[in-house]
Amino acid sequence: MNIDGKIAIWKDYQKHIAADKYFYVRSCVRQNFFPGSETTFLRILREELGKDVYEHPCHTTCTGIGYHGDIVPLDTMMTVVARQFALMTEAGYENLVPSCITSFGIYTEVLDTWHHFPETEARVREYLKKATGREFKIPANIAHASDVVYKFRNEISAKAKYKLVNQHTGKPLKVVEHIGCHYSKMFPDKGIGGAEYPYVLIGMVNDWGGEIVDYPERRHCCGFGFRQYLVQANRGYSIACSHKKFESMQPYKPDMIITNCPGCPMFLDKWQYAIAEMEGKTYGENGQGIPVFTYEEVAGLILGYNPWDLGLQTHQVSCEPLLDKIGIPYNAAEKYDGVNGIKLGKPEKPAVLQCV
Amino acid sequence: MVDFGYKIAKDRQIDFDKNDRSIAQYVRKHEPTFNLCISCGTCAATCTARQFTDFSLRKYILLLRRGENKEVIENIHKCMLCGKCQLVCPMGVNTRGVIYRIMEMCI
Numbered sequence: 001m002n003i004d005g006k007i008a009i010w011k012d013y014q015k016h017i018a019a020d021k022y023f024y025v026r027s028c029v030r031q032n033f034f035p036g037s038e039t040t041f042l043r044i045l046r047e048e049l050g051k052d053v054y055e056h057p058c059h060t061t062c063t064g065i066g067y068h069g070d071i072v073p074l075d076t077m078m079t080v081v082a083r084q085f086a087l088m089t090e091a092g093y094e095n096l097v098p099s100c101i102t103s104f105g106i107y108t109e110v111l112d113t114w115h116h117f118p119e120t121e122a123r124v125r126e127y128l129k130k131a132t133g134r135e136f137k138i139p140a141n142i143a144h145a146s147d148v149v150y151k152f153r154n155e156i157s158a159k160a161k162y163k164l165v166n167q168h169t170g171k172p173l174k175v176v177e178h179i180g181c182h183y184s185k186m187f188p189d190k191g192i193g194g195a196e197y198p199y200v201l202i203g204m205v206n207d208w209g210g211e212i213v214d215y216p217e218r219r220h221c222c223g224f225g226f227r228q229y230l231v232q233a234n235r236g237y238s239i240a241c242s243h244k245k246f247e248s249m250q251p252y253k254p255d256m257i258i259t260n261c262p263g264c265p266m267f268l269d270k271w272q273y274a275i276a277e278m279e280g281k282t283y284g285e286n287g288q289g290i291p292v293f294t295y296e297e298v299a300g301l302i303l304g305y306n307p308w309d310l311g312l313q314t315h316q317v318s319c320e321p322l323l324d325k326i327g328i329p330y331n332a333a334e335k336y337d338g339v340n341g342i343k344l345g346k347p348e349k350p351a352v353l354q355c356v
Numbered sequence: 357m358v359d360f361g362y363k364i365a366k367d368r369q370i371d372f373d374k375n376d377r378s379i380a381q382y383v384r385k386h387e388p389t390f391n392l393c394i395s396c397g398t399c400a401a402t403c404t405a406r407q408f409t410d411f412s413l414r415k416y417i418l419l420l421r422r423g424e425n426k427e428v429i430e431n432i433h434k435c436m437l438c439g440k441c442q443l444v445c446p447m448g449v450n451t452r453g454v455i456y457r458i459m460e461m462c463i
Contacts, residue, residue, distance in 0.1 A: 232361055232362060233362070235360070235361075235362040236362040236363050236364060236365035237365045239362070239364050239365075240364050240365040240366075240367065243364050244367060244369075274358075274360060275364070277357055277358040277360075278357065278358075278360070278363065278364060279364070280357075351357075351358075
């Protein structure tokens with residue numbers, strides 16, 4: 001094999017990720033869907049890795065959810081994005097780290113548009129100046145939060161208390177990795193591994209001891225698709241996508257799913273309940289589902305964080321069987337204890353999908 | 357079972373490995389001009405049966421090539437074998453022959 005040639009080809013699939021001084025922008029929906037994930041990301045970066053991560057209190061939505069839902073016009077979206085850049089410039093940061101895959105896609109799309117159409121950038125700068133009096137610099141580096149965790153995966157692995165290994169059999173856990181569509185399907189050169197070989201989650205899973213499952217519908221969308229889900233009449237298409245993926249992955253008996261998008265874990269998790277109710281079918285062991293995690297939750301788990309601090313009690317599919325497989329201790333009695341010991345209330349158990 | 361107000365949409369993926377393309381293969385073998393069809397739709401535009409039903413030879417050839425035979429089997433008998441489609445076909449497909457071979461397999 002010609003290694004030089006291989007390295008030259010793979011250059012197209014590499015990406016520069018800043019090493020420190022991040023301007024972190026949260027997702028609109030993740031804080032509701034998987035509330036522990038972003039907190040865990042900040043905890044890992046600040047406490048475990050000693051990085052400088054700044055959050056601006058005036059940061060707003062990037063408008064991606066409305067833009068892809070066809071209700072926010074392009075110019076509005078670009079002006080809001082310009083405002084986020086202005087906040088970053090004012091705070092003295094240059095490395096933008098969005099938590100959301102769609103935000104990452106939006107920022108990438110806007111910068112690409114401005115690169116090809118400088119007059120559009122000038123127009124948006126004028127809009128922003130007139131509306132807010134602000135000015136901005138183009139970010140030096142944009143990396144999705146999963147890129148940052150990928151960059152420090154070895155450091156996280158070195159500090160890990162657990163591995164993605166089944167303690168009963170000693171074999172690596174079979175992990176399905178699901179990359180959000182807006183990560184690299186729109187701009188392949190902006191994602192690690194491009195659209196064909198997205199490596200961002202594979203790198204984490206391999207380094208943390210797990211084994212990746214390669215199944216036919218691996219690159220299929222989770223089904224969120226914005227309009228597909230937001231309009232009730234279209235939700236049949238949304239759930240059909242997740243259904244197709246589950247049918248495709250089930251024969252490989254995956255132990256868990258890891259994702260890097262706000263929507264994907266939500267739909268891959270919750271649709272398992274809906275499919276069970278509609279068709280009476282479940283995809284995990286013993287009538288349970290396949291547990292779905294964000295990459296921050298998985299990083300937190302192997303670092304030995306309390307599963308309930310990671311927000312795993314908000315998942316539809318119970319995570320306890322997987323915790324037992326890895327050998328992570330947890331206190332079942334504290335599952336629904338919120339911050340300061342306030343009881344969150346216990347959810348009703350579904351009729352078909354077996355939950356702990 | 358809970359009624360969510362929607363159902364899992366039927367999959368529209370055309371799986372050439374699973375679909376039954378035996379009818380298309382039979383027609384292709386016995387009436388090779390079947391291969392010449394470019395799906396222009398001239399046959400359907402001139403079809404008398406098409407004036408009164410949803411019969412469309414263009415559509416049925418496409419479905420047979422995909423191995424989606426159900427609709428073809430249900431409708432092919434609507435053809436009266438008048439041959440007007442054969443007169444107008446720009447590719448010289450023996451459309452009557454094609455329909456006759458399909459009928460052999462379906463009826």
